Structure formats: C-alpha cells, structure tokens
Amino acid sequence: MQIRPFTSFDTETVIALWHTVGLTRPWNDPAKDIERKSTTQPELFLVAVDADGALVGTAMVGYDGHRGWVHYLAVSPVQQGSGLGRELMAEAERLLIGLGCPKINLMVRTGNDQVIGFYEALGYGTDEVALLSKRLIPDA
Template sequence: MIVVELGRADADAAIALWEAAGLTRPWNPPRADFDRAVAGPASAVLGIRDGGALVATAMVGEDGHRGWLYYLAVDPARRREGLGRALVAAAEAWIAARGGVKAQLMVRGDNADAAAFYERLGYDVQDTVVLGRRLDG
C-alpha cells in the first residue's frame, strides 16, 4: 500500500469517494475543501490507489502544534483491508514531520462505527466542546 499526496486532478475521484462513504453535507462544499487542502502549505489530501482507481483518502492539516484528520474515506467495497489504518498512520506521520505533537479529529455523534474504528487505533474521546460558526454566509 503506497500513500501519496493527491493533486487537483484527483478532486473528482476523491469527492466521489467521499460521497460514497457518506461524508459530504450540502452546506459544506467538498470541492472547496479539497481545493483549499491541496493548495495550502499546511494541509494535504492523502490517497491510496489500486491500479488507477482511488480507493481511500484522508485530508490532513496542521496548525504548528496539532494536526487534524478529515475526510477519511475508504471505498465501501474495500473496507476491512487495512486501508483506513494505513491512511491514519500516514496522516500521523505527515503531522509529526511538520512538528505536530497531537492528532485530532471529529466524528459525527451518530457515527458509532467511525468512533469505534478510531478507538481501536488508540484515539479517545477528549474532554472538549467544539464550537463553530460559518463564515461564508
């Protein structure tokens, strides 16, 4: 399994995978998220291909102290093959290589399967409250 940084040409395939995995929401345009991540110096979209097909992705970013994981998606037909685990490890390495000392992520409250996956990888629920505000409208 080789994890690579994706580029703009991979946007359609990545977004299709995110949609197949149920990660997109109407109020959060995935194209804008993808474009910002691949254009920014503090973020990337990582991927795994099988042949030419993109089968897994993870968006990663860092703020100089903490790293964040987003859009971890595995082709539903390819789950339980270690692709998600490989991407989390690659994302953690990406963060650590930039000086990050902690990896964080958010899981929607109704996504028990995702929470269980991350807990198996050593992530635990943090005693924090995430507050947010949209700035685009």
C-alpha cells in the same frame, strides 16, 4: 496500495468517494474544500490508489503549529476492513510527527459508533470538550 499526495486530476473521483461513503453535507461544498486545501499544505492531502490505479481512499491532513487534524478520511466500501484506513492514519501520523506535531485531533459525527470504534482501536480517545464552530464564508 500506494498512498500519495492528491493531484487536481483526482478531484472528481475524490468527491465521488466522499459522496459514496456519506462524508458530504449540503452546507459544505466538497469542491470548495478541495480548492481551499490546495492552498494550504497540499502535500498533506493524501489519496490511496490500488494496484489498478483506482482511487480507493483519502485523508485530508493539516497542522496549524499547535495540533494536527484529519478530515475526510474515506475508504471505498470494497476496501473497508482491509486495513487501508489504518494505513492512511499511520501515514497521517508519520507526516505530522515529522512536522513536530504533538497531538492530533479529528471529528466524528455523534452517533457514528462504527467509526468511533475504528479510531478507538487506533488509540484515539474522546476529549471532554465542546466543539463550537461558526461559518465565516458560506459555501452556497
């Protein structure tokens, strides 16, 4: 398994993986999310490829100078349970620590207990905060 930075050649496969694992939503255009990430810390957009060169995982990592974030952590269904998600998160944490990042945040949709359990097993905990958001630029 190799974890490397995303390249534009990965776009179609990454979007297909995100669709397969249920990370996409109608109000978020994944191609636009990729395009936006390519302009800010593109080296922190990670993909995992297997020995055959097939793309089997992703993690979109960022650091705003205050907190690190992980979005779009995805592992191909055939690789789930193999430790790849842990490897991607370990690499995200390593990169963020290298940037001096003191804390990492991520969002999991309410009710996604399996994924919440995955992160809890990695030492993540639920913060008692309300997440508020506002769409500034519509994707559609």
